[in-house]
Amino acid sequence: MEATTPKYTFKDFASDQEVRWCPGCDDYVILRAMQKALPEMGVRKENVVFISGIGCSSRFPYYMDTYGMHGIHGRAPAIASGVKLANPDLSVWVITGDGDSMAIGGNHFIHVLRRNIDLNMILFNNRIYGLTKGQFSPTSTVGQKTKSSPYGNTQPPFLAGELAIGAQARFFARAAGNTPKEMTELFIAAEAFKGTTLIEVLQNCVIFNDGCYTSFTDKNVREDKQLHVRHGEPMIFGKDRDKGLVLNGLKLEVVTVGENGITEADILVHDAHEQDPTLHQMLVRLEYPLVTGIIRSFQDVTLEERKDAQTRHVKANSPYAKTDDLFFSGETYEVK
Amino acid sequence: MIPLEKELRDIESLEHVVVRFVGDSGDGMQLTGTQFSDTSAMFGNDVATFPNYPSEIRAPQGSLYGVSGFQVHIGSIEVSTPGDNVDLLVAMNPAGLKTNLYAVKPGHTIIVDTDSFNKKNLEKAEYDSNPLEDGSLENYQVIEVAMTSLTKEALKDIEGLDNKTITRSKNMFALGMVYWMYHRSPEHTIAFFNKKFKNKPILIEANTRVLNAGYYYSETLELIPNSYAIAPAKMAKGTYRVIMGNTATAWGFLAAAEKSGLDLFLGSYPITPASDILHELAKHKHFGVKTFQAEDEIAGITSAIGASFAGNLAITTTSGPGLALKGEALGLAMMVELPLVIVDVQRGGPSTGLPTKTEQSDLMQAMYGRNGESPVIVIAASTPANCFHYAYEAARLTLEHMTPVILLTDGYIANGSAPWKIRSVDDMPEIRNRIVREAEEGWQPYLRDEATLARQWAIPGTPGMEHRVGGLEKDGTTGNVSYVPENHEHMTHIRAEKICRVQQNIPDIVPEFAQEGDLLVVGWGGTYGALHTAAKQLHDEGIENLGFVHFNYINPLPRNTREVLGRYKKILVCELNSGQFAGILRMNFEGLELHQYNKIQGLPFGNDELIQKFKQLLA
Known part of the structure; x- marks a missing residue:
């Protein structure tokens, strides 16, 4: 396919619709990162489909010059599943938010991951309901004051990655909303991966939840607060590249290279391809450092592959070529 | 298919017969009924069936709410419903008898498995006394058969059968009896066993033996006074x-x-x-x-x-x-x-x-x-x-x-x-899909066909037609999101008009029986069989001022609906709800006076109630 794919630039993927997110919203960054990633994926633009639910993030398909559907609240994974099963040649993307995916659409979110249909989901997680003007979401923190929790949120939050991997996600990655290059890289990796992928973007809402991620994502602190993992590389972070993760019993621990006899060889090497998700779950849950990059990427059989094999088997052994063969088969009788 | 010697016997000829098989939900009544109806259809009868089973998968054995039933209506004349009243009830246990006796026509036949009428089952069926002994069934011809024992007897020398399998095959004994009564050959069902139990020859042997045992038991049993023949129905030529x-x-x-x-x-x-x-x-x-x-x-x-x-x-x-x-x-x-x-x-x-x-x-x-x-x-x-x-x-x-x-x-x-x-x-009629493979000059996602207002169907994978759709209100041609007030009103009308124009693509309604007259019976959906049967009965009795029309297209209604309704003095809308279709007709046709016949019991219409209602409005 690559050989026949035209050379696109990001402009080829921008629709003629005026983008209407609030000025300063991370959504612009994600949109541009996607428009830059698509020309690198080797897919033809008529084969790209964006499906969204409802919420600020879900306006995304309108801004992409590809096929797209702005669906209904929470149901994008189910719509996208239908698209992909109907035509497995398409590159199918789900655009969703924390409320859309984990509140009203929680059921579809977990089941699409369980089934492992070859589609990609980008979760814009801003820990708030933006479009409905500022209620707490399933990822809002306990104590967070919002319009619907004026005295502080009393509901403990989901961690998107923990929920996803619990639902058997084979691919989970995380990026901060102010890191367009990383996002572009993750989007390309997600498209190359066969199976359901989930990329959580920690997205700042400038209006209703401004600064919710600043303590990890601010340019001045992010190197010290974030660990960007890569498969096969030691999990080292920090401005001076001297901090790392080791396993202490059943817990991850941050250590400093050069202190207490720790050398780089002691630092855990990231294995995203491991089937056992235990360590991936620990990385997802880690609060310091905040882990970004591809945390889990375990290649497994997809639903389409299973269905396809079954269909081929049934077709090869079926006595019916046309519906007439079925209708006139078995116990029929003549009336003369 | 009828063995020759049967024709020598004294045979009562009937136009149609309703048989109901009832028993515990594990007794295999659905299978028994299906076999009887399939065999009858292959013999050339018109058939209609209806299963009646509890919502519990395996309700407690012998309980009243665990009764499972299957009704078969077979006829040498047109049969449009599974029938109301039953000519033959086969009751495998007391609970089945108790819950279904109401449907048996007085004087008609009930076959019971006497083995199941023990103290325990009678109690579960909430009988104070055994109905087989207390005279409460004297208005019926009750055929008492020890089906369970006879089944066991028939299978006693087959090795390797467990007790449960033996007991469970008694439904085939009942089926064998009924086959003989209605002159159906067991061979279709034996062929079914051979297919179903292809890899279990022991089950083919057991079921065949019990089926034949029932068949021959019936034949030699003096308790069955006569048997019934139902000739093939007159149906249009063809493969069925x-x-x-x-x-x-x-x-x-x-x-x-x-x-x-x-x-x-x-x-x-x-x-x-x-x-x-x-x-x-x-x-x-x-x-x-x-x-x-x-x-x-x-x-x-x-x-x-x-x-x-x-x-x-x-x-x-x-x-x-x-x-x-x-x-x-x-x-x-x-x-x-x-x-x-x-x-x-x-x-x-x-x-x-x-x-x-x-x-x-x-x-x-x-x-x-x-x-x-x-x-x-x-x-x-x-x-x-x-x-x-x-x-x-x-x-x-x-x-x-x-x-x-x-x-x-x-x-x-x-x-x-x-x-x-x-x-x-x-x-089958042609189906035109609106898939478009190549964009013409000026193509837009919602460009509409003038006659139907339907848009084209550009599907992902088609180059040059990338577009977005969504639930937000849109411009009616480009599909771009639009909050323009007038556009919303315009689009609301377009969506309504689109449905109206389907009228050009659906058939007119044609009443049966009187084309104009005193009473039009109106129905829709699944009540056709009952309404048609009742209307036809009156028509056959010589009532000439009754018409019947049945709707399959509801939104939109067929073009000639108002005109047809206007040909009758009275209109009776019959439905299994409190009058929803009548409401739709009233909303569409102002001033329309309608009578209603409604039933909300989870049951289909019965023939008698309809006849009574029609006659009342004709009087």
Whole structure:
């Protein structure tokens, strides 16, 4: 396919619709990162489909010059599943938010991951309901004051990655909303991966939840607060590249290279391809450092592959070529 | 198929007979009834069947609410319903007798398995005394047979059979008896055993032996005074098979997919009584059918919307509660103007209601059960066999008009079966899909066909036609989001007008019997058999001023509806709800005076009640 794919630039993927997110919203960054990633994926633009639910993030398909559907609240994974099963040649993307995916659409979110249909989901997680003007979401923190929790949120939050991997996600990655290059890289990796992928973007809402991620994502602190993992590389972070993760019993621990006899060889090497998700779950849950990059990427059989094999088997052994063969088969009788 | 010597006996000839088999839900009554009806159909009878089973999978043995039944109506004349009153009741236990005795015609026959009328079962059936001994059945011909013992006796020298298997095959003893009574050869059922138990010869031997034992027991039994013959019915020439409504629905979609050259996609979530459509279609991967058992009703319909967007003939199947859950998504399908068929196999409502009983109470939900003004095409099948035709029609209309179609059937026709004159796909009407492969100059996603207002269907994968659809209000041609007040009003009218124009693509209604006169009986959907039978009976009795018209197209109504209704002095609308279709007629035709006959008991109409009502209005 690559050989026949035209050379696109990001402009080829921008629709003629005026983008209407609030000025300063991370959504612009994600949109541009996607428009830059698509020309690198080797897919033809008529084969790209964006499906969204409802919420600020879900306006995304309108801004992409590809096929797209702005669906209904929470149901994008189910719509996208239908698209992909109907035509497995398409590159199918789900655009969703924390409320859309984990509140009203929680059921579809977990089941699409369980089934492992070859589609990609980008979760814009801003820990708030933006479009409905500022209620707490399933990822809002306990104590967070919002319009619907004026005295502080009393509901403990989901961690998107923990929920996803619990639902058997084979691919989970995380990026901060102010890191367009990383996002572009993750989007390309997600498209190359066969199976359901989930990329959580920690997205700042400038209006209703401004600064919710600043303590990890601010340019001045992010190197010290974030660990960007890569498969096969030691999990080292920090401005001076001297901090790392080791396993202490059943817990991850941050250590400093050069202190207490720790050398780089002691630092855990990231294995995203491991089937056992235990360590991936620990990385997802880690609060310091905040882990970004591809945390889990375990290649497994997809639903389409299973269905396809079954269909081929049934077709090869079926006595019916046309519906007439079925209708006139078995116990029929003549009336003369 | 009748062995020759039978014709020498004293045979009472009947035009039609209703037989009901009842027993515990584990007694195999559905299988027994199905075998009897299949054999009768192959003999050339017209047949109609209806199963009646408890919603519990295995209710406590012997209990009143655990009774499972299967009714078969066979005739040498046209048979349109499974029948009201029963000529022969086969009761495998006291609970079955107690719950079904009401339906047996006085003086008619009841066969009981006396072995099951023990103290324990009588208590479970809440009998104070044994009805076989206390004289309470003296108005019936009761044939007492120790079926369980006779079955055991018949199988005593087959080694390797466990007790449970032996006891469970007593239903075949009953079937054998009934075959003899109605001159049906057991050979069809024996062929069925050979196929079903291909790898278990011991079960073929056991079942065949018990079936024959019942057959010959009946023959030599002096307790059966005479036997009945039902000659073949006069039916149109052709190749037939007996088909269940839900199977016919599934097959209608198979035919439509083949005719339209599209792959069929079903997104569905299991629900009684619609699941059989999912089961049937799941078998047919060889035709490229994709079935997707989703995580819930909403994913059932939304996955179908996705498949439709990608160019499949997409359907979703459900029953009332599921339709309620699908409402929002149905509005989306209507808004984005994609083809989609939603099958609602209606059951008794509201809420969980009566899941295994029939009702026509989802009509208003089908018409209006969505937010905003969101009209869709609504059609209804009216017999088990014509579920095939209306499923095909639903697919044809949705593809040609690019708007969702709700197909209403109900538990009664979905689970009922009847002979179906097989339709070859070659003989089905053409289906034009609106897929567009190449963009003409000035192409827009919602550019409309002038006659139907339907848009073209540009599917992902087609170069140069990339576009976005969505649930937000849009410009009617470009599809761009629009909040312009006048545009919203304009689009609301366009969506309504789109449905109105379907009238040009559906047939007129044609009344049966009197074409004008004093009374028009009006029905819709699954009540056709009962209404037709009652109207025909009066017609055959010489009543010439009664007409009957049945609606299969509900939204829009056929073009000539008002004109036909105007030909009669009185109109009686009969439905299994409190008057929903009558309400629709009143809303469409101001000033229309309607009488109503409504029944909301989870049961179909009975013949006597209809005759009485018709006569009352004719008087």
